[in-house]
Amino acid sequence: MIFPKKLEQKLKLREENEALRTLDSKNELVDFSSNDYLGFTKSELIFDKTHQFLIEKNFKLNGATGSRLLTGNHLLYSEVEVFLADFHNTESTLVFNSGYDANIGFFASVPQRGDVILYDEFIHASIRDGIQLSNAKAYKFQHNTIEELEKLLIRHSELVSESHSNIYVVTESVFSMDGDSPDLAAMIEIIKKNNAYLIVDEAHAMGVFGAGLVQKLNLENEVFARIITFGKALGCHGAAILGSKKLTRYLVNFARSFIYTTGLSPHSLATIKTSYEQLDDDSTDKLHQNIHHFKSEIERLELKNLFIESNSAIHCCVISGNTKTKNIANQLQQNGFNIKPILSPTVTEGKERLRFCLHSYNSTQEITQVLENLATFAI
Template sequence: MWNQLPKESQPEPTIIHTRKLKPRNTGIDFYSNDYLGLVKDKVFLSRIHETLMQHPKSLLGNTGSRLISGNSDVLTSVEGYLAKLHAVDTALLFPSGYTANLALISTLIKKGDTLIVDEFVHRSIMDGYLMSTGTRWKFKHNDMQHLESLLKKSSGRIFIAVESLYSMNGDKAPLAAVIALAKRYKAEVILDEAHALGVFGLGLANQQKIQHEFLAITVTYGKAMGLYGAAILCSHALKNYLVQNASPFIYSTAIPDFHALAVKESYDYLLESSELQERLQNNIVYFQSSGLPLTAESDSPIQIFKVAEGNSLNGLVDQLLAAGLLTYAIWPPTVPLGQECLRISIHADHRMADMDLLIEILKNYA
């Protein structure tokens, strides 16, 4: 099996579709992760601007890594705010969700340990998986029987990594079932809440009041929170371990204070604006009522559409663009060969007329 080969023997994935850097088009956004529409929210933008006016020097760089010249009272204060709000021991800020997951996974799993990940976890987790030196397995997506079969033959410290809301299929992990198996086999669970934060309040773990069941939770701010950066929510012991050992943290320049201040402002705005989540859910319900063959959960902003046999996915994207609708086709190796699809992001600020136009075109390819 591919996932049993030594790291140096693992083949590079075949690129089926050439990736290109393209200018950002103007149109109705059905492809970004701005689920709550904060990037276009004038009130939120005004509050971020006011934060900058109050702290103009915060926009400049912190001049070095957190362990040299880059630490600040602002960063540590915001980490304290995050810990209190999420009801966890502590938090550690990172420049992005990618670096947070890379730091966490690559640092924790050592020789003699076992790491088991859902086959559909984000590339940031997979890159940490490839860098780790323990035994590594992937279990079939959301398949608890397969996960248990791997747990039965695991040894050393055992870690399981899952996402709460999967970015390429729009479905959720069965968190309670994962935790139950982890307890049975004395494993630790690492959770990525990148696409759930904001969409489901403070994330699905917090919503279900099970955040203390996880060894670590990654939350990111470049999606529904409308900003940039990430944080790992964890125990004091794990935070200290990462500070001492995680290369992506140790050797990265600290984020500017402004990013941390903006993150706090985004949380404050989110907590004051529950109607954004209600509006998003109403739009998801409306879109799903179209009768289109969509594969995603009923409350997920990520909706997956596969064109009928004989239709062109590229042709669909081009027709949507001509109509002023911005969408994105997902190709291998991001998804398995044969699973090419249109990934549609529903936002809180979409108008029904926008969705009606999208639905009308999609029906010609269903």
Template sequence: MSRHPLNLEKRLENRKKDAAFRTLGEANDLVDFSSNDYLEFSSSKEIFNATEEILKSYNLFKNGATGSRLLSGNHNLYTVTEDFLKDFYKSEAALIFNSGYDANIGLFSVVSQRGDFIFYDELVHASIRDGIKMSNTKSYSFRHNDLEDLKRKISRLEMANFDIFIATESVFSMDGDSPDLKSLSNYASENNFFLIVDEAHATGVFGQKGEGLVQELELENGVFARIVTFGKGMGCHGAAILGSNTLKDYLINFCRSFIFTTALPPHALATILSAYQNLANIGLQDLQRLKGNIEYFKGQLKIQDLETYFIASDSAIQSCVIPGNTEVKSAAEKLQKHGFSVKPILSPTVPKGKERLRFCLHSFNSEEEIQKVIKSLSEII
């Protein structure tokens, strides 16, 4: 069929005009400074082999789950893995979802009721925003990592019989920075608000064993719900919502992205379990190497006098702001010609004028690679 709705073609043309047109890339052998595979777990032979052994030990020789978890798909690895996760994260309960996107749209679309309010950091992930849009709740953004702005906006409400939810991330995916979680948690607890923290980019990066920033700060009891994803630091696929048993029961009964989807196959669950078992043991060495590389990268920025170009971050995400889609794409292409996989983040993904190169650091990056990519960047900008 050659005909298309006029609006489709018009919007695509506008994207091309703004140098914001997206295409799917291909695999390459460049030095990786772009993937979310912070600990190299995605290619770990130990995790791969352990996954096979887990499947054998539970006699699970299936390629698929056969249905949703409420029908035929709730194989026994779900219980084993969720029990492991709730203990690992010091949570009362854990509920696994097919992806971080599914977890966020599911949670935020049903957790609040008509008459309640959701206040969210203006830079939260698209999946949180989409979930909020699907809810019946009034929602307002507050300035990025600005607790005082949040307080001002909440103070304008006439307090009545409703609940207030606050949504943020422990590490923001585009900036790599973090909110003052201690102050935010204290404020929520003092006022009986419900704090929800997406830990996607803190999982496997922060904490003594990669548990995330909430646990590193010992704030588990001050957070209503945490979202952890497995497709980044854990190198596999899926996500989990951590919270109370009541929250878990509620999501099983009302969360549409959980109820109406085929469950993850046994192999996916075995990989998640294997990855976490690895993280709790030999993976600690990878975690320490990652933390060392983050510090080394920041040290090289100082040496090359590039700190002012970067958003302050202690995470594996280090973003260099180069305004303009055309300009940042050009800088990325030059780095790629130097042998480094560094991706440009364009508007409208980030605000116009805040386009950036997003450097993702890993445990496997060498100091030589870090030194060379920073030197190349210095020559470019």
């Protein structure tokens, strides 16, 4: 079939750089790579309860039928959004079809021409894409570095105060490719001093640290917006932006990824609600015991200096080099462990890594085995 030469060449270059992405089929390896941190994706209880809930409510529909602004705003939306607002101690919430949609919708519509966005250099691709769609100017700051953020804030707050523009700062509470976290309280202090607005993406904190790190630290009233996603620890699909009623009203009117798309099916909304109802201390405690075990094992095996410091479910071993990282990942996979190599250009060249995602359902034995295996590859 016909295919433009230019695109062919781009694929070839990816291949030459050992950076070609391909789709894996599902495998039976021990899971150290999915985002299903609490095992909710495989929960038959959630599956059955969701079905029951839909039958009881007589929601026998397979789809939403249209955009939420046209025919797609079925009753389950308001039920779930009211529930989420209460759960997350916020004035209002707005559900999006995915975290990607939430981030591009927010960043393309909220910051205006003349505004400034300050973003952590390791911010997720969905935020970067949203920023690219925005008319605001954007500047990155060094990963988790408060001092550099403060310098940028001071420099830009003088400029924007004359033009009545706004500064937006965006970070993640758990970084998706590093697993580490910013000092949110310290960030908020300098952000407040400089009259800026903070947005926190909580995709990998939600369910891992209760209702997210912002809430765990009692900072929900200091943050302009939080983005939570349901495709990670909650094991289903979708996302929500948490903030004021005015923010929700604004996004309904201006966020194009909210407006010009078919809404989620009732089944998706029902699964979100049922999954939230299953969040309890048992599954989170098991996950945190595993995180603790993983950390003590990397210390015992003298691997600690290769790992990025993290208390979350994501732990990264920096290898450096696409080929080497891929080779070690392949060997671990051959030995039965599903470990994904994270290659450049997804991460900076030289920082290619193995990304270990921990789950409540990993056994301590599996954790010990995979790390003992890793240690044999004389990194």
